[in-house]
Amino acid sequence: MRIGEIAALVGLTTRAIRHYHHVGLIPEPERRSNGYRAYSVRDAVLLARVRRLTELGLRLDEVRDALADDAGRELAEILDELDADLARQEAAIRERRCRLSALLAEPPDATGPVSPALAALLAQAPRTDSPSAAQDREYLTLLDATSTGSQEMLALLGTLVADPAVVELYERLDALAEAPADDPRIAPLAADLMAAVPEELFAAIPEDGVVVTGFKEALLAEYAPAQAEVVGRLMEAFVERGRG
Amino acid sequence: MRIGEIAALVGLTTRAIRHYHHVGLIPEPERRSNGYRAYSVRDAVLLARVRRLTELGLRLDEVRDALADDAGRELAEILDELDADLARQEAAIRERRCRLSALLAEPPDATGPVSPALAALLAQAPRTDSPSAAQDREYLTLLDATSTGSQEMLALLGTLVADPAVVELYERLDALAEAPADDPRIAPLAADLMAAVPEELFAAIPEDGVVVTGFKEALLAEYAPAQAEVVGRLMEAFVERGRG
DNA sequence: AGAAACCCTGCCGTTGCGTCAAGGTCAAGC
DNA sequence: GCTTGACCTTGACGCAACGGCAGGGTTTCT
Incomplete structure (x- = not known):
């Protein structure tokens, strides 16, 4: 498969895949004689794994850790950490929305939002x-x-x-x-x-x-x-x- | 006041304030003879307004819009939009956390997270x-x-x-x-x-x-x-x- | 006189790609 | 054979909101 085909298959952009090569997250595949990258189904499996992990909100270096770790042990650790992080973000957003609704309830003021x-x-x-x-x-x-x-x-x-x-x-x-x-x-x-x-x-x-x-x-x-x-x-x- | 003083006053970093000058969000104040920026209390009021708005999650260009608008009318519009955006983010995070918890409930698998x-x-x-x-x-x-x-x-x-x-x-x-x-x-x-x-x-x-x-x-x-x-x-x- | 604590400008790094730019390759239609 | 269009290649800049550092000047305290 060429890069556009595998990208369509796993639901990524060609640019994203090349980026993953660039940062070393995914090894470069063999090249065809014309210089095109030649992807195998194995590569697609790997890329699909990457996609699932990034969709969960992992950063690329965390994805790298998760892939490098042969067992899924450290992955659970990363996911735990991620969940805690998401919980913090959610709380932060909720607090902001809370203050926002307090502001929206009041008549707008030229001095901007105040307590x-x-x-x-x-x-x-x-x-x-x-x-x-x-x-x-x-x-x-x-x-x-x-x-x-x-x-x-x-x-x-x-x-x-x-x-x-x-x-x-x-x-x-x-x-x-x-x-x-x-x-x-x-x-x-x-x-x-x-x-x-x-x-x-x-x-x-x-x-x-x-x-x-x-x-x-x-x-x-x-x-x-x-x-x-x-x-x-x-x-x-x-x-x-x-x-x- | 010098930049460090006003930064401490309104709770920003000197770097952030200089950044606001750089991008034109806040005009540069007069300089003292030694080249130091000389801030007035009026500047502090303005910066405090900026801080409140950024803390709500507005981006700097939105803050600029909110400040430029003499009335607080468009501000309400921006805040409405922002709230909708935050709601989306909150929903996205919740869904991720939902899938995360589903994953954490299952025994870890070397093939990564699956449905x-x-x-x-x-x-x-x-x-x-x-x-x-x-x-x-x-x-x-x-x-x-x-x-x-x-x-x-x-x-x-x-x-x-x-x-x-x-x-x-x-x-x-x-x-x-x-x-x-x-x-x-x-x-x-x-x-x-x-x-x-x-x-x-x-x-x-x-x-x-x-x-x-x-x-x-x-x-x-x-x-x-x-x-x-x-x-x-x-x-x-x-x-x-x-x-x- | 030297050190501490300020200030200045300016440039690189961050995250995860999107978006050109400037080309080379390949299959199909005229 | 020639064009067109849809692919592919590398490379570099852009983004958001600063943080951090380099390399230098000022004031003030001791």
Whole structure:
């Protein structure tokens, strides 16, 4: 048989068979005088074995092991391992689908998929066009995605965010966009902000995730000078009171 | 932030982030005077979004689509598609695991994994050391793997194989290994073989799979001259009576 | 001054083939 | 005899999403 014939017989492509030769999984058969590979039925039996094994999900080197082993002993071992691997994959897929369905259940959000906890929080927040508030919401998605144990933080933030008074605070922060770094409104705003934060929140800063060298500076760089003053004071308060 | 810092922040590797830049998924940030990339918190938000999407199983080009789309509308579409894809994968894995468990339940066989139907057939066959019988068993694994609808054939073969008389037929075929092509034992053996084959089997040859140009010649090439005579006559009978 | 811990670019390796590219071979029809 | 079409040959690149290494520069700590 020529390669196309044996390929049709065992249900592989000619390219796959040549590939198996190339990587040494299957020895090259004799050649006819014109250079064509001449396959025997024995080769077909071997290739069919390979096909069954690859269809089970074995990689080519595992197929090689399974074929090399004269007894079927190690094969059982490989299959056991493979089954465990497939079980892991199946669990992973199931978890992804689970999270997917949670996402699909919620209304789509331009910020991309977020945890259910954060989605609930954002839905609960009062509607406002404040740029600072929008910025904060984005940063919350960052915290949501990176910090383990952000659940409790979000719960605490819920009490803060539900307060319609925060809208006014955001607007006062917005008003500092063009102000100089020594604007007199800075100190009272920082004080009011700190007063609005519930005490437990100071202690709930996750130690991993957001707390990374360089993050503070990068965060302050996002704000105008006067705003950065305010945010900087808040952050200092968090560091002091959270870590004592 | 430098690249290592933002990588730690969002839970990616520096290599992955550079890769995203390379393929244009994420724009390159400004550089510091020393050439280091300078990341902002906005970049971190973006990267966190990318991470969430890739963790859901989206490919990078799908992530790009999801990000480019200003609304979250197309995202839902992509996620729907993704869920369907995951469902397919899950089903495929489950089927593989199903077949795997069927294989693991049976005693391991040096010929590799075979269908349950064939395994039952082989277990039912009488024990013999006949080389021809061994050869035939190998060829059966080929037929098992390649022909769709080989189930009925195997059922019909069950009635044939269970007959202890076939052992004698195999031994008579073995005896022709060194015989010339005009040995007088050829004709009677061919006749007895044909008589042993149940009538329905002639009609049950699957049209796909084994029937491939070049297969007959290859099969005959596996046998010694006198044996090839016998097998050739059998095959002719099959062709005539199966298709007549 | 030297070591540690960062950063940079760029290229190869992974898995299992698909897909050209650029030819040589063979049977059939004009 | 010549073309056409369906085969075959080797060889090399492409893919997905990075990991790892080479070979070099920067900053910082000690």
